[in-house]
Amino acid sequence: MTDTTATPAKSGIRISGAFHRLLAFSGLIALVVVFSLASPNFMQTQNVLAILQATSVNGVLAIAATLVIITGGIDLSVGTLMTFCAVITGVVLTNLCMPLPLGILASILAGSFCGLISGVIIAKLKVPPFIATLGMMLILKGLSLVISGTKPIYFNDTPGFDQIARGSLVEAILPAVPLPNGVLILFAVAIFAAFVLSKTALGRYTFALGSNEEAVRLSGVNVDRWKIAVYALAGSICGVAGLLIASRLNSAQPALGQGYELDAIAAVVIGGTSLSGGRGTVLGTLIGALIISVLANGLRILSVAQEWQTVVTGSIIILAVYADILRRRTL
Amino acid sequence: MLTPAPTAVSSSADAASIPLVDMVGIDKSFPGVRALSQARFELKAGEVHALMGENGAGKSTLMKILSGVYSRDAGSIRLNGQPVDIVSPRQAQDMGIGIIHQELALMRDLTAAQNIFIGREPRRFGLLDEGALNRAAQAIFDSMNLRLSPTVLVESLTIAKQQMVEIAKALSYRSRVLIMDEPTAALNDAEIAELFTIINRLKAEGVGIVYISHKMDEIKRISDRVTVMRDGEYVGTVPAADTPIETIISMMVGRTLTNEALDIPNTAANPVALDVRGLNRGREIRDVSFSVRKGEILGLAGLMGAGRTEVARAIFGADPRDSGDIWVNGSRVGISSPTDAVRAGIGYLSEDRKHFGLATGLDVRNNIALASLERFVGPGGVINDGAMHETAEKYIRQLTIKTPSDTQEARLLSGGNQQKVVIAKWLLRDCDILIFDEPTRGIDVGAKAEIYKLLNALAEQGRAIIVISSELPEILRLSHRIAVMCEGRLTGTLPGGTSQEEIMRLATLREAAMAVRHAG
Numbered sequence: 001m002t003d004t005t006a007t008p009a010k011s012g013i014r015i016s017g018a019f020h021r022l023l024a025f026s027g028l029i030a031l032v033v034v035f036s037l038a039s040p041n042f043m044q045t046q047n048v049l050a051i052l053q054a055t056s057v058n059g060v061l062a063i064a065a066t067l068v069i070i071t072g073g074i075d076l077s078v079g080t081l082m083t084f085c086a087v088i089t090g091v092v093l094t095n096l097c098m099p100l101p102l103g104i105l106a107s108i109l110a111g112s113f114c115g116l117i118s119g120v121i122i123a124k125l126k127v128p129p130f131i132a133t134l135g136m137m138l139i140l141k142g143l144s145l146v147i148s149g150t151k152p153i154y155f156n157d158t159p160g161f162d163q164i165a166r167g168s169l170v171e172a173i174l175p176a177v178p179l180p181n182g183v184l185i186l187f188a189v190a191i192f193a194a195f196v197l198s199k200t201a202l203g204r205y206t207f208a209l210g211s212n213e214e215a216v217r218l219s220g221v222n223v224d225r226w227k228i229a230v231y232a233l234a235g236s237i238c239g240v241a242g243l244l245i246a247s248r249l250n251s252a253q254p255a256l257g258q259g260y261e262l263d264a265i266a267a268v269v270i271g272g273t274s275l276s277g278g279r280g281t282v283l284g285t286l287i288g289a290l291i292i293s294v295l296a297n298g299l300r301i302l303s304v305a306q307e308w309q310t311v312v313t314g315s316i317i318i319l320a321v322y323a324d325i326l327r328r329r330t331l
Numbered sequence: 332m333l334t335p336a337p338t339a340v341s342s343s344a345d346a347a348s349i350p351l352v353d354m355v356g357i358d359k360s361f362p363g364v365r366a367l368s369q370a371r372f373e374l375k376a377g378e379v380h381a382l383m384g385e386n387g388a389g390k391s392t393l394m395k396i397l398s399g400v401y402s403r404d405a406g407s408i409r410l411n412g413q414p415v416d417i418v419s420p421r422q423a424q425d426m427g428i429g430i431i432h433q434e435l436a437l438m439r440d441l442t443a444a445q446n447i448f449i450g451r452e453p454r455r456f457g458l459l460d461e462g463a464l465n466r467a468a469q470a471i472f473d474s475m476n477l478r479l480s481p482t483v484l485v486e487s488l489t490i491a492k493q494q495m496v497e498i499a500k501a502l503s504y505r506s507r508v509l510i511m512d513e514p515t516a517a518l519n520d521a522e523i524a525e526l527f528t529i530i531n532r533l534k535a536e537g538v539g540i541v542y543i544s545h546k547m548d549e550i551k552r553i554s555d556r557v558t559v560m561r562d563g564e565y566v567g568t569v570p571a572a573d574t575p576i577e578t579i580i581s582m583m584v585g586r587t588l589t590n591e592a593l594d595i596p597n598t599a600a601n602p603v604a605l606d607v608r609g610l611n612r613g614r615e616i617r618d619v620s621f622s623v624r625k626g627e628i629l630g631l632a633g634l635m636g637a638g639r640t641e642v643a644r645a646i647f648g649a650d651p652r653d654s655g656d657i658w659v660n661g662s663r664v665g666i667s668s669p670t671d672a673v674r675a676g677i678g679y680l681s682e683d684r685k686h687f688g689l690a691t692g693l694d695v696r697n698n699i700a701l702a703s704l705e706r707f708v709g710p711g712g713v714i715n716d717g718a719m720h721e722t723a724e725k726y727i728r729q730l731t732i733k734t735p736s737d738t739q740e741a742r743l744l745s746g747g748n749q750q751k752v753v754i755a756k757w758l759l760r761d762c763d764i765l766i767f768d769e770p771t772r773g774i775d776v777g778a779k780a781e782i783y784k785l786l787n788a789l790a791e792q793g794r795a796i797i798v799i800s801s802e803l804p805e806i807l808r809l810s811h812r813i814a815v816m817c818e819g820r821l822t823g824t825l826p827g828g829t830s831q832e833e834i835m836r837l838a839t840l841r842e843a844a845m846a847v848r849h850a851g
Contacts (some may be wrong), residue, residue: 199458203439208449211438218400218422218436219500221450278440 023323024271024287027316031291035298042301049180051290051297056182057245059289061260062267063193064237065127066285069268070197071230072210072277073129077118077136079240079260083139083253085111085242090153090252093161100158108239114140115235119228141258148254155250157205164247182244186286190241194282196233206230210277245326266313267292270320291316339790343659349412351376351539352397352508357406359392359563367563370406374508374539379530381542381550381571384560385803390543393560394510397541398430399423410619429501430510430597437485437491444468444481447500471499475529491522499531509533510541515549516636520756527553535681547576547635561585577832584803584831595827596791597812598627602660604795605677607646607766610655615641617819620656623764623795628786630810630827631799633838638819639799640682647679648672659764673702675764678757680750682769682799688753691742695734696723698741698752702760726755730743730785747771754785765789766797771805783809803831 061078068075079297085107093103114136121132155161165182197203205226208216217223246252271288273280292313299309352374359367367389374380382390383556389489395401397408399417408415410426416486417423423430437446444465445452453463458569468481477495485493494514501509515523530540542554550571557574559566567581606622615638623629631639645652648666656667657675664675672679681688690698700719707722708717723737731750734744741752750770757765763829771779786809790796800806806813813825815837823837 030646049835200451201454204449204452204459208438208445211440212436215436215438216449218420218432219449220419220424247397276436 024284024291024320027320028287028291028294031298035294035301038298039301042298045177047297047301049178049183051293052179052183052186053165053248054297055289055293056180056186057241057248058260058263058267058292059186059286060189060237060241060244061264061280062188062271062285062289064234064241065235065261065264066268066271066273066280066282067193067206067230067237068129068278069265069273069275070206070210070277071227072213072276073122073227073231074133074265075118075231075234075309076133076261077114077140078131078234078241078264079262080137080140080144080257081111081114081235081238082241082260083257084114084144085239086246086252087144087148087153087254089243089246090155091147093155093158094153097157100160103161104159104164104243107242108236110230111239111242112236116228116232116239118235119231122231123224123227137258137261144254144257148252150254152254153252155246155252156263157264162247162250165244166248182248185240185244189237190282190286193237197282202229202233207278210274210279212278261264263292266317270319272320272324350374350409351411353409354393354397355407355409357393357396358404358407359389359396359401360404365563367396367403369564370396370560371565372541372558373568374541375610376539378555379534379540379542379553381544381554381557382560383543383545383550383557383579384566385801388560388583389563391512392562394430394512394533394541394543397423397508397546398510400430403670404476422483422692423473424504424506427505427507428510429504429506429508430512431494431497431501431514432512435490435497437493437496439486440484442482442484443479443488443499444498446485446496447471447481447503467503468499471503475499475502475532477529489522490517491519491525494518494526495529502533506538508539508541510543512543513545513636515541515544515546523549541566541607544605545839547579550579551576559583580832580835584835596626598624598811600628601625601793603658604660605646605797606658607642608656608658610642610645610657611653612641612645612650613653614647615819616652619816619819621814621821621824623797625763625793626790628796628798628809628811629808630631630813631816632803632806632813632834633816634817635801637817637838640768641819642816643679643768643797643799646672647677647766650678673760673762673821676762677764677766678702678760678762680753680757680768680770682772689741689749692740694738694740695727695732695744695752696720696737696785699723699737699755699759702756722759723755726759730755731781745778747782750778750782751785754789758789763793764795766799768799770798771800771802779805803834806834807831812836 035227042046061082064078065075088110089103089107092098093100100251111146118133118136121127122129165180165185167181168178169184171178197206205216205221209223210229213223245256267288268280268285269275269288270291271281271284271286273284295312295316296309299312300306352372354370354372357370370389370393372382372393382394383532384390392401396403397417399420400421402418408417417428438449441449444467447468448464453460453467455463456802465481472479472481474572475495475498477499479492479495484753485496488496514526518526534540544550554571556568557571557579558568559579561583569579601624603622604625606621610616610619619642621629627785631642632637641650645655646666648656648668648671651667656663658664659675659677664671666672666675669679690701693701696719700722704714707715707719720737726732727734727737732751732755733748741749744752770786772784786796786798798806798809807828811827813827813829813834814821815823815825815834817838817840822840825833825837
């Protein structure tokens with residue numbers, strides 16, 4: 001309510017985003033401290049690497065979701081699109097016996113194509129993003145099952161495929177730190193997305209669309225084209241996630257995927273990106289994704305039942321957003 | 332194509348012969364409304380040309396056509412004597428036509444410089460060149476003599492500074508025509524002076540400025556000529572300096588509308604139903620006090636943005652108020668939500684029926700019962716549909732709501748009948764104080780007369796009624812007393828049957844003028 005009225009000028013510095021990220025970051029540190037004190041196993045190198053590895057898929061999906069959410073939209077199809085891309089890779093590598101680089105390319109192209117379709121449906125047909133991507137989520141879930149014949153596709157014939165996520169280039173240089181490649185890919189995607197958001201026209205329009213789409217249109221910008229581009233980019237990032245998950249499982253599991261979109265959106269929201277658009281950061285999303293995996297891992301180490309983990313995650317989402325509302329009210 | 336942006340000297344030389352902009356015979360219709368009919372407008376280089384008219388006269392529509400937001404149905408537009416077709420905002424910008432919209436069209440989450448160059452960001456190696464962007468914005472700010480950092484976020488700026496960013500954006504297109512739609516609506520006196528300094532500088536550089544405003548004193552101060560529109564048509568163009576304000580107002584309201592003899596009942600002896608004392612809310616409502624007696628219709632007049640709806644919403648508890656007391660039937664009531672207001676017997680009929688007044692998906696019966704549902708809850712919590720049906724039928728007869736049955740979906744009714752359904756809802760809830768916000772908006776002429784009759788009948792039955800309307804004839808036809816607002820203040824109360832001129836005078840009475848009046 002107060003958001004739409006004129007905010008009095010206090011200072012030129014944006015406090016909101018930075019504050020929320022600080023809050024999320026302190027939350028993450030607090031969780032790490034608590035779990036370290038509670039269990040000596042938590043800070044073991046193996047466990048830290050496991051947490052990072054577990055973050056990689058959700059982190060990449062959450063970055064895709066971040067781009068779309070900053071435009072003021074939403075993408076519910078990120079999870080099943082990831083699976084669809086994995087299945088496409090399986091078809092290319094295992095069924096068609098193509099070389100590895102073509103499989104990687106196929107996954108990313110399939111992702112950007114599906115994102116493009118979502119974008120066209122949203123921008124040109126004016127279907128609300130929630131509905132368009134809900135439909136896309138179900139379509140892709142079905143197509144993955146149809147294409148794979150409902151059976152997993154294994155990558156046993158493509159040596160090295162499992163190394164995409166599970167191998168460790170870092171270990172080759174620093175034997176003490178066997179950081180999995182999946183985590184490197186997550187960081188690479190994060191740096192790429194942060195670069196796009198801050199340095200390219202696409203990034204500028206991503207924020208502008210979420211801030212005031214009508215104003216962008218009145219400025220003579222081709223709003224539809226840029227909106228479609230954002231969904232396509234988000235789709236190609238889902239393609240990367242598809243490669244990651246397929247490599248980790250050394251197979252494309254067609255029944256997987258649904259539910260991942262909610263974890264991704266949760267990470268985005270905990271990271272301080274506004275669901276109403278116009279503001280958000282990749283760094284925040286990374287922290288959000290880490291909070292979710294640290295929680296899951298820590299609670300597991302403390303032998304808390306898995307059922308309770310989702311209860312805690314849900315509460316954290318509400319708390320994170322409430323903290324933001326509280327701050328806006330008092331400022 | 333157009334001639335490249337000429338220097339100030341050559342453009343003022345042009346001005347003598349060929350106008351910068353010449354719009355003739357412009358027609359524009361929207362579904363169900365004729366917005367413009369044979370409208371015209373002429374702008375010379377280096378002049379400030381005020382465009383005036385009542386709400387809905389077609390000023391904004393005409394300027395949206397010039398700036399490519401709307402396309403015209405008929406008529407011609409000449410720019411520097413060349414016929415042009417303006418089909419998009421982008422094209423208008425390329426032709427040097429900039430517009431500053433009434434609702435500022437800025438992206439709050441971006442910086443000032445990013446806003447100014449949206450869609451035209453300077454790039455280097457394909458990437459955004461933020462340094463060049465900020466330097467270019469700084470250069471424009473410097474030329475405007477404006478102290479503002481290009482990297483400041485727009486959301487942290489005051490409305491006045493945001494307006495300056497809009498002007499800088501328009502200038503960055505080398506605009507030779509600058510349209511300002513109510514630019515001072517949200518500015519204080521110091522900020523207005525700042526704006527006028529910039530306008531005068533632009534004028535000296537040969538920019539032609541279209542200045543849409545309701546405020547007479549500003550028009551006199553800043554503009555060279557005044558064009559008046561009424562009901563989508565051109566009325567006339569007069570020099571600003573030598574034309575008395577009264578003449579301009581009479582051009583705006585016209586003489587064609589006759590006032591039907593108004594029968595004002597004597598309600599002076601009736602008890603006060605609603606008493607509002609010292610109502611404040613930000614800068615929208617400033618120290619507003621008034622009262623309404625039983626059986627009285629109080630008109631609340633004022634221009635767009637004067638704060639009438641805000642007052643209504645504050646009384647109804649829909650928006651929080653900073654201070655102020657509300658008394659109903661002689662006792663103070665604490666109203667902090669619409670629930671409290673309804674309990675106190677106050678009903679509010681919003682100007683936006685579809686959004687706030689009517690549950691369009693529900694049928695007529697449920698809409699009427701919506702605010703009083705607990706009356707129809709029988710044993711075991713089950714709703715007594717029979718009783719609800721009887722009640723709905725009663726109101727359908729009483730208010731002559733035209734509907735095939737009480738199970739018709741409300742959205743399928745005509746505007747006038749929808750309004751009656753909302754009235755029925757509040758009557759059933761025993762609301763004896765009814766606030767009507769634009770009761771006849773979107774309602775055809777025949778149905779209007781019926782709504783008027785209904786409002787009179789409600790008053791005769793002893794209800795206290797407040798009518799908010801932007802249509803002066805409507806206010807004059809209905810009100811027993813008229814309170815006029817300007818910029819959040821109550822600038823005066825007039826007896827019913829007063830003249831449109833008198834209302835307009837109070838509705839354009841600015842703060843400064845008020846101070847003089849009080850002192851004198």
